[in-house]
Amino acid sequence: MKKKMVCTMLTAVMAMATIGAPVSASAADKEKTIGVVVWDMAQSFEASLAEIAEKEIEERGWKCVLMDPSGDWAKMYTDINDLVTQGVDGIIYTAIDTEGANDAVDLAHEAGIPIIDFDCLASKGGADASVRYDDYAGGQMAAEQCMEALDGKEDAQVIVYEEEPSIASSGRRVDGFTDWMKENYPNAEVIKNRSTDRTTDGCYAWATDMITAYPDADAFFLYWNECTMGTYHALQDAGKTDVYVIGYDATDEQKQVMIDGGEDCKLYASPGMSPVKMGVKCVEFMEQIFDGSYTRSGADDIYEMTPELLTIQNAKTFDINAMDDGTTEETEDAEKDTAEEIDTTEDGQE
DSSP states (O other): OHHHHHHHHHHHHHHHHHHHSOOOHHHHHHTOEEEEEOSOTTSHHHHHHHHHHHHHHHHTTOEEEEEOOTTOHHHHHHHHHHHHHHTOSEEEEOOSSTTTHHHHHHHHHHTTOOEEEESSOOTTOOSSEEEEEOHHHHHHHHHHHHHHHTTTOTTOEEEEEOOOTTOHHHHHHHHHHHHHHHHHOTTSEEEEEOOSOOSHHHHHHHHHHHHHHOTTOOEEEOSSHHHHHHHHHHHHHTTOTTOEEEOSSOOHHHHHHHHHHGGGOSEEEEEEOOHHHHHHHHHHHHHHHHHTSOOOOSTTOOEEEOOEEEETTTTTTOOTTOOTTSOOHHHHHHHHHHHHHHHHHHHHHO
8 A cells, every 4th residue: 555655656746747847949839829910911011921920930830820801900809819719829910900909919918928019009009019110200201202203392282191090000101291291391282181992993093083183283192002003003094194103111013113114203202111021020029028038118119110212213223121231031041041952962972
C-alpha cells in the first residue's frame, strides 16, 4: 500500500513539473493564429497589405486568418467577434468606424487577445499598438501640389471629396488640405461635397455631377485611390482635360496613368502609404507584444510614418515600398533565396 502511494505521489510530482516546464519559443510560435481584418479586399491598398501581412505571419511559423468585411462596419465587428470566438492569439485590423472600433478593442481585451489597429484607428487609442501614416501632413502635401499644378492661382476653385465622420483618416487628410489652403491661399474657394456610394463607379457619377454643378472648377482632391481614379476618368470622359486631379494612396494604377500621360497628365500628384511597410510593422509589433518587448505607453503612443509623394515628375522611378536601404520587399526575398541557394551548393560540395 505504501509503495503504491509513493508511486502515485511521484507521478503527480512529475506531472506538475511537466505542467510548469517552460515551452520553447519556437513551439509556442508555431501554435499562434493571427486574424487580419482589412477594410475591403476590393481596394488595392487593403489587398496588398493583407497579402504582405499574411506572408510575414506565415514566415514566423504562425497561421493567418484573413477576413474581408467589404467596407461594412457591422460585418467587421462580426468578423472580429468570430475571431475572438475562435480563440485566435492576436488580431490586426483597421477601424471602419473609429468610434465603434472601441467596442471591438474591448471585445478582444476581454478575451485576453492583443489587438493592433492600422491606418484608421479606434478613437480612444485602446489598441495594444497602432500604426498609421501622418494623414494631416499628406493632406498638406496634396494642397501644395494642387497649387503648384495651378501655378499659384489666387482665386482657384477646388472641389474636395468631403470627409466621412466615421473614418478617422479622411478627416485628417481633408483637414490638412483645407488648413494649408486657408493659410496660403485664403482667396481660393474650396468646395466640400460627397456621395453615399464610395465605389469607383459611385465616385465617377459623383464627379460627373460636380462637373455640371461647378463647370469652372480648377482641380479636385480625392483622399483614396478608387475615388481618385473614378474622378479622373469622369473628367477625361467629359472632355475636362484642363482640370487637375490630386489623389491619394499613390497606387501602381495611378503611377501608370502618370507615366502614360507624361508631363501633361492631369493626375498631377498623390501622397501615399506603403502597404508593405505598414503590414510588416503591424506583424513586428504583434511579435514584440508576444515576447514582452513592447507595451504601449498610452493613446498617444502611435507609430506614425510620413506619406510618400508620387508626382508626374517622379512616376517612372517612384517605388512606395522601397525600404530605407533602397531595397524592396521583393528584392530582399530574392536576396534571401539566392543566399539559401549558395548555402545549399556549398553543402553539396563538402
